[in-house]
Amino acid sequence: xxxxxxxxxxxxxxxxxxxxxxxxxxxxxxxxxxxxxxxxxxxxxxxxxxxxxxxxxxxxxxxxxxxxxxxxxxxxxxxxxxxxxxxxxxxxxxxxxxxxxxxxxxxxxxxxxxxxxxxxxxxxxxxxxxxxxxxxxxxxxxxxxxxxxxxxxxxxxxxxxxxxxxxxxxxxxxxxxxxxxxxxxxxxxxxxxxxxxxxxxxxxxxxxxxxxxxxxxxxxxxxxxxxxxxxxxxxxxxxxxxxxxxxxxxxxxxxxxxxxxxxxxxxxxxxxxxxxxxxxxxxxxxxxxxxxxxxxxxxxxxxxxxxxxxxxxxxxxxxxxxxxxxxxxxxxxxxxxxxxxxxxxxxxxxxxxxxxxxxxxxxxxxxxxxxxxxxxxxxxxxxxxxxxxxxxxxxxxxxxxxxxxxxxxxxxxxxxxxxxxxxxxxxxxxxxxxxxxxxxxxxxxxxxxxxxxxxxxxxxxxxxxxxxxxxxxxxxxxxxxxxxxxxxxxxxxxxxxx
Amino acid sequence: xxxxxxxxxxxxxxxxxxxxxxxxxxxxxxxxxxxxxxxxxxxxxxxxxxxxxxxxxxxxxxxxxxxxxxxxxxxxxxxxxxxxxxxxxxxxxxxxxxxxxxxxxxxxxxxxxxxxxxxxxxxxxxxxxxxxxxxxxxxxxxxxxxxxxxxxxxxxxxxxxxxxxxxxxxxxxxxxxxxxxxxxxxxxxxxxxxxxxxxxxxxxxxxxxxxxxxxxxxxxxxxxxxxxxxxxxxxxxxxxxxxxxxxxxxxxxxxxxxxxxxxxxxxxxxxxxxxxxxxxxxxxxxxxxxxxxxxxxxxxxxxxxxxxxxxxxxxxxxxxxxxxxxxxxxxxxxxxxxxxxxxxxxxxxxxxxxxxxxxxxxxxxxxxxx
Numbered sequence: 001x002x003x004x005x006x007x008x009x010x011x012x013x014x015x016x017x018x019x020x021x022x023x024x025x026x027x028x029x030x031x032x033x034x035x036x037x038x039x040x041x042x043x044x045x046x047x048x049x050x051x052x053x054x055x056x057x058x059x060x061x062x063x064x065x066x067x068x069x070x071x072x073x074x075x076x077x078x079x080x081x082x083x084x085x086x087x088x089x090x091x092x093x094x095x096x097x098x099x100x101x102x103x104x105x106x107x108x109x110x111x112x113x114x115x116x117x118x119x120x121x122x123x124x125x126x127x128x129x130x131x132x133x134x135x136x137x138x139x140x141x142x143x144x145x146x147x148x149x150x151x152x153x154x155x156x157x158x159x160x161x162x163x164x165x166x167x168x169x170x171x172x173x174x175x176x177x178x179x180x181x182x183x184x185x186x187x188x189x190x191x192x193x194x195x196x197x198x199x200x201x202x203x204x205x206x207x208x209x210x211x212x213x214x215x216x217x218x219x220x221x222x223x224x225x226x227x228x229x230x231x232x233x234x235x236x237x238x239x240x241x242x243x244x245x246x247x248x249x250x251x252x253x254x255x256x257x258x259x260x261x262x263x264x265x266x267x268x269x270x271x272x273x274x275x276x277x278x279x280x281x282x283x284x285x286x287x288x289x290x291x292x293x294x295x296x297x298x299x300x301x302x303x304x305x306x307x308x309x310x311x312x313x314x315x316x317x318x319x320x321x322x323x324x325x326x327x328x329x330x331x332x333x334x335x336x337x338x339x340x341x342x343x344x345x346x347x348x349x350x351x352x353x354x355x356x357x358x359x360x361x362x363x364x365x366x367x368x369x370x371x372x373x374x375x376x377x378x379x380x381x382x383x384x385x386x387x388x389x390x391x392x393x394x395x396x397x398x399x400x401x402x403x404x405x406x407x408x409x410x411x412x413x414x415x416x417x418x419x420x421x422x423x424x425x426x427x428x429x430x431x432x433x434x435x436x437x438x439x440x441x442x443x444x445x446x447x448x449x450x451x452x453x454x455x456x457x458x459x460x461x462x463x464x465x466x467x468x469x470x471x472x473x474x475x476x477x478x479x480x481x482x483x484x485x486x487x488x489x490x491x492x493x494x495x496x497x498x
Numbered sequence: 499x500x501x502x503x504x505x506x507x508x509x510x511x512x513x514x515x516x517x518x519x520x521x522x523x524x525x526x527x528x529x530x531x532x533x534x535x536x537x538x539x540x541x542x543x544x545x546x547x548x549x550x551x552x553x554x555x556x557x558x559x560x561x562x563x564x565x566x567x568x569x570x571x572x573x574x575x576x577x578x579x580x581x582x583x584x585x586x587x588x589x590x591x592x593x594x595x596x597x598x599x600x601x602x603x604x605x606x607x608x609x610x611x612x613x614x615x616x617x618x619x620x621x622x623x624x625x626x627x628x629x630x631x632x633x634x635x636x637x638x639x640x641x642x643x644x645x646x647x648x649x650x651x652x653x654x655x656x657x658x659x660x661x662x663x664x665x666x667x668x669x670x671x672x673x674x675x676x677x678x679x680x681x682x683x684x685x686x687x688x689x690x691x692x693x694x695x696x697x698x699x700x701x702x703x704x705x706x707x708x709x710x711x712x713x714x715x716x717x718x719x720x721x722x723x724x725x726x727x728x729x730x731x732x733x734x735x736x737x738x739x740x741x742x743x744x745x746x747x748x749x750x751x752x753x754x755x756x757x758x759x760x761x762x763x764x765x766x767x768x769x770x771x772x773x774x775x776x777x778x779x780x781x782x783x784x785x786x787x788x789x790x791x792x793x794x795x796x797x798x799x800x801x802x803x804x805x806x807x808x809x810x811x812x813x814x815x816x817x818x819x820x821x822x823x824x825x826x827x828x829x830x831x832x833x834x835x836x837x838x839x840x841x842x843x844x845x846x847x848x849x850x851x852x853x854x855x856x857x858x859x860x861x862x863x864x865x866x867x868x
Contacts, residue, residue, distance in 0.1 A: 254530045256818070260722060262524035263748065274527035310517030313524040318722055320522070469530065481533050486868055 004063070005030045005190045006051060006082070006159055011060035013046050015400070020046040021214045023060070028159065033181060033191040035205035035222070037198065038234055039404070039432030043214040044194045048161045051192070052084035053077030075104070083157035085148045085165060093137030097123075100136055101151050126150055127176055140290065149177070153184065160184065161192040164430055166200055178204055196432060197459075198230050210234055231433055248484045251468040255279035256317070258421050258452040261296060264312035266304060269295040271476030272312070277421065282443060282453045284467025284484075286460065286492055292476035293456045294339060297423045301336035302329035303344075316421075330362045335419035337411055339426035339456070345410035346398045352409055353380025353394035359413035383412035388438060404435025411442065422446060423454040428462060440466060460489045472496050514755075523751045526724040531811070531819035534800070537862050538808050538846065539829035541855040544574055550847050550854060552631075552729065553838040554589035556597055556612040560840050562847070562854060563589050568599070570613065571845070571854065579613040587651045590632035590640065592672075598640050600629040603651035606642065608672060621670055624677030628654070629668075631689045631729045633697075640670040641680075641697050643687035654686065655774045658703055659753075659760050662686060667699050667710050681710045689729040691738055698738065698817070700727035705746060707817060719817040725809055726775060728835045737820070738813040739837040739844065744775035745807035749787065777833025778850030779805035798828040806832035808848055821866050823857060831855060 006028040013020045021043035028034050036044045049055045050062065053071030061068055064080045071077035074084070091100045098112075098119035119132035128146045136144060145165060152160045162181075166174050181191055181204060195201050201208055202222055209219040210233040217233050259277040264270055270292045277283050287293045298304040300314055302323030313320055316332060323329040326336070338344040346355045357376035361368055380394030387408045391401055398409055407427065414422065424443060428436045443466060447453045457463050463470055470487050472480040472495040480495035513519035528534050549565035560571040561579070563586035569576040588600035597612040604626050609618035628645040635641040647664035649657040657664075665684035670677050681687075685703035692698075697710045698719070706721035707730075725742035733739055753760060753773045763772055773786045780798070785805065792802045808825030825831035825848070833850030839859070846855040 253820070254818070257530070257722070260526055262522075262526055274525070274529075276527060276529050278530055308516065310523070313518075313522040315526075315722065320519070322518070471529070478527070478529075481529050483867075 003029055005065060007063040007066075008047070008050075009061045009063070011047065011050060011062065012058050013043075013050060013055060014058045019214050021050075021211070024211070024214070024216045026209060026216065027219070028190050028192060029207070030190055031185055031188045032206045033185055033193055033204055035193045035195060035201035035208045036211065037195065037201055037208060037230060038211035038217075039402075039434045042211040042234070042432070044211055045163060046214075047211070048084060048163060048192055048194060051077070051159070052082055052161055054084070078155055078157065081156075081158035082161070083152040083155050083159070084161040084163065085145075085152050086163055091136045091144055091147055093135070095136060096132065097130055097134050097136060097139070097147050098132035100147055101132070101154055103151075122154060123150055126153065126180060146173075149180065153180075157189065159190045159192065161194075163194045164196065165193070166195065166197060174200075196428075196430065196436075198227050198433075201230070202227065234433060248465070248468075251484045252281040252447060254281055254469075255450065255452075258317060259300065260315040260318075261300065262313045262315065264296060264299060264314065265307045266292075266295055266299055266311065267307060269476055270299065270306070273473075273477040275471055275478045277452050277454055279420070279452045280447060280450045281468040282447045282455055282466050284463040284470045285454060285456045285473060285478075286458070286463045286470060287473030287496055288458070290475075291473040291496070293473045294425055296473075297336060297425065297454060297456060300329070301334050301423060302326040303336060327362060327365075330417050330419075331365065333418075333420035334423070335414035335417050335421070336423045337414050337425060337427060339429060341406055341410045346406065346413065348399035349397055351380070351395045352384065352389065352391050352398055352401070353377055355398055355409055356380050356383050356412050356416050359416040363417050379416055383416060387412050387442065402432070404431040404439075407431050407435065407439065411439065415446075419451070421452045421454070423456070425456045426458065427455060428457075428459070436462075460492060463492065464489065521755065523748050523755065525746045525748055525751060526722045528724050528745075528824075532724065532809075532822050534824045534826055535822075535866065536800075536824065536826060536829060537857060537865060538810060538823040538825040538831050538834070538848075538855065541823070541831065541846065541857045544571065544845070544854040544856050545576060546851070546853050547576075548852070549585065550849060550852055551586055551835070552589040553731075553836045553845055553847055553854075554591045554597060554612075555838050555840050556591040557595050558840070559612070560838060560845055561589060561597070561612055563587075563599070568597075568612070580609075580615075582607070587628075588630055588632045588642070590634060592634050592640070598632045598634075600632055600642065603628040603630065603645075606632070606640070606670065608640070619672075619675070621675045621677070624668060624670075624679070626668070626677075627651075628657075631687075633690045633692055633730075635669060635692045635697065636695050638672050640672055641690045641692060642668040642670060643684075643690045643699060644668055645686050645688055645702075654688075655769065655772065655776075656764070657686060659764055659772070659774060661754065662703065665701065667697055669697075680712075681714050681716055684708075684716075689727060689740070691730040691732060698730055700730055700740065702726045702728065702743075707740065707813075709817075720813070720819070725807065729837070731837045731839065733812065734839050734842075736815045738817075739839065740811045740813055741834045741837050741846070742807070742809040742811065743777060743833050743835050743849065745804045745809070746775075747787075747803040747805075749773060749803060750775055776806045776850075777835075778830075779832070792827070800826040800828040802827045804832075806850055808832040808834045808846075808850070810834060810837050810844070810846055821863070823862060 004027045008026040011024045012022050038044050050057050053074045053076050098115045101119050116132050130143050205222045208222050210217040256279045257276050258279050261275050264273045273296050285293045299306050353376045356379045389405050389408045455466050467484050470482040471478045513521040547564045551563040554561050562569045566582045566585050567578050568580040570579045584602035587603045590598045597609045599607045605622040607618040607620050627647050628651040629642050630645045631643045633641045644666045646657040646662045663685045665687035667681040669680045684701050688702045689700035695712045705723040706718050708716050708718050725745045728741045728743045731739045804827045808831045811822045812820045830851050831848040835849045836847040838845045844857045
């Protein structure tokens with residue numbers, strides 16, 4: 001038996017003639033945790049998708065247990081013992097947790113009760129607090145992730161690929177996940193772990209491979225890496241100070257009170273929540289999953305509705321407002337940049353320019369009867385250059401862009417509406433470090449221009465690096481406020497948990 | 499006309515039913531520059547007095563109105579410098595070292611000097627009922643806020659429960675004693691400062707600051723306050739100190755919408771136990787809001803809905819809030835009605851515990867930055 005369970009030699013994958021990965025050599029040893037890091041567009045997902053049979057290589061070869069293999073479908077890959085847990089989950093939302101777990105393994109006669117019992121026992125063995133009879137569509141992001149992981153473990157794969165597994169997990173859930181990965185390793189399972197959270201890669205991995213622009217840069221033992229070395233290898237330049245390295249030494253003062261949320265209620269997520277947002281500064285909102293942050297600001301932006309009876313009040317520049325749909329909120333100058341860009345952020349098969357143009361159209365009270373291709377093109381050109389979106393052109397479809405560039409399109413779509421209040425919900429989730437720096441610079445620039453900026457984030461270093469004031473949300477309401485100067489990770493986390 | 503009334507009545511009914519519009523009964527949060535701290539609670543106590551009411555700085559000396567006595571504060575001690583025949587309800591320093599004193603809320607006495615025995619010039623009339631704040635105005639005038647035309651100064655709680663809107667801003671010519679009404683219909687005017695030819699006025703029952711132009715035009719400049727604002731004092735390096743004698747709660751907002759309940763409460767319940775904001779609280783178990791939502795295991799929660807509160811807000815010259823000093827629900831320095839800045843220190847009058855407090859402004863700002 002060879003030491004390497006999976007091996008790639010000069011693997012190349014072209015999309016419309018453009019290489020996503022090029023001449024990449026990669027080795028995954030038996031029973032190791034291997035972190036794969038790189039900027040968005042570096043080729044991590046393509047490499048792992050080739051491993052999992054989602055895409056096939058254009059050239060080069062893949063070996064599984066020393067035997068050349070070329071899985072054409074995920075099912076073939078699964079038969080080779082390779083399973084993948086996707087970044088955007090691939091569960092069927094209308095089916096229950098148990099049905100999703102056993103999807104593809106159905107027998108001729110399925111006894112639903114038996115499936116539920118088996119699923120319950122299996123989930124308990126993994127220490128996952130998920131009800132097997134729940135419909136997946138009703139689960140939160142973290143629990144969906146758990147089901148995805150459980151499904152991969154259930155298939156008894158010898159290689160499990162995790163694409164950004166911890167992005168939507170709370171710190172406690174992350175610890176569960178890390179324990180699970182370590183226990184899988186003890187059972188001889190090899191893990192490929194894609195993450196933008198470099199600390200996690202350093203903490204969990206045995207070896208780390210860095211990809212850049214579709215090419216292999218370095219593979220080495222994790223102990224030989226530190227954060228700065230990884231970042232430098234990823235982007236080819238030293239970003240350690242510009243990312244989360246430096247703390248704020250001064251904060252912007254509060255300008256005009258743009259938004260006041262008073263005793264807002266939306267059962268069961270938002271409970272008597274009150275907060276203010278001021279112009280000319282960045283208000284960071286931190287909280288664990290389920291703290292009601294996203295829901296509060298979705299109500300502000302008209303995406304969700306507050307409780308019908310005694311649901312509280314939202315004041316925009318001192319005037320009560322209540323938006324039943326997002327369009328009037330957009331016209332009033334509120335932009336909400338969603339945390340779930342794939343579902344709510346853009347139309348993936350439409351071009352970059354059209355997506356941005358849609359943002360502009362949202363400002364018109366009754367839409368526009370005639371659409372202007374020229375206007376759309378100009379908006380696309382302008383925002384692509386302003387936000388440095390790396391796309392072949394304005395006609396490129398959004399689905400063809402990397403995560404970071406897709407996020408920039410979502411932001412451009414919102415900024416094209418010329419808002420006064422911009423709400424960024426997890427602005428750098430699933431975004432590479434290079435794009436994170438650019439997005440952070442943009443957010444800071446907006447605050448410097450006098451806009452009221454809200455950043456909702458579950459990532460503490462991001463909150464500390466960006467915010468002028470930090471609101472901590474717990475169980476549906478803001479429970480604590482810190483100035484960025486006084487805040488520490490410990491203080492914020494304490495407020496978020498206790 | 500009838501159609502409009504019916505429509506308004508229907509809207510009111512549905513608003514009440516659904517809890518929206520005026521019936522939303524919500525309270526703005528204490529956050530941003532109004533983020534709570536305990537700096538006022540931990541401030542140095544200069545002294546305790548019998549009936550402290552207002553402060554004024556005249557020629558570098560601090561004076562305090564204590565019932566019908568005017569005291570000069572010297573370090574941690576004080577001495578009586580004047581005595582009047584009625585309680586003092588407001589003080590203001592005048593250019594040239596003079597002092598204006600409101601007596602019983604119905605008369606103003608203008609003194610050439612803060613100390614001495616000489617009688618001042620009495621100005622009365624103009625329907626003055628509850629004069630509660632004075633400030634030197636432009637061109638030899640004196641600005642005065644008359645809180646209510648219906649209730650005397652000490653009966654401010656009754657005016658609040660009656661939804662009083664008879665407050666006025668008066669402009670008094672000190673040379674001729676002529677009284678002009680600059681603005682009327684204010685919902686309890688309680689604090690005034692001159693801003694050029696305009697006047698900055700705090701309107702307590704509407705929880706806002708307004709400027710009143712020379713022609714009487716009223717413009718809100720800082721509204722949606724989570725407190726009931728009181729007097730305004732100029733800050734040494736521009737801007738103002740705004741005091742607030744108590745905070746808003748959803749319970750008070752609710753009671754203020756329930757006319758029938760209010761009337762019955764005022765008729766049947768002793769005034770000290772009315773559900774109404776107070777300058778001090780916690781003295782009796784019969785007070786409203788003394789249940790479990792105020793205390794846990796015998797400890798008063800600082801974030802509980804306050805019946806009384808202490809707050810001073812530092813305003814910039816454009817009236818935007820910069821920072822604030824608080825005495826929260828678990829504290830005692832509540833009912834802040836006056837502040838005065840002198841030699842880098844802020845003197846604050848907490849009428850609830852009848853204390854004069856002193857904070858070093860630079861130290862307080864350092865504490866806020868930590």
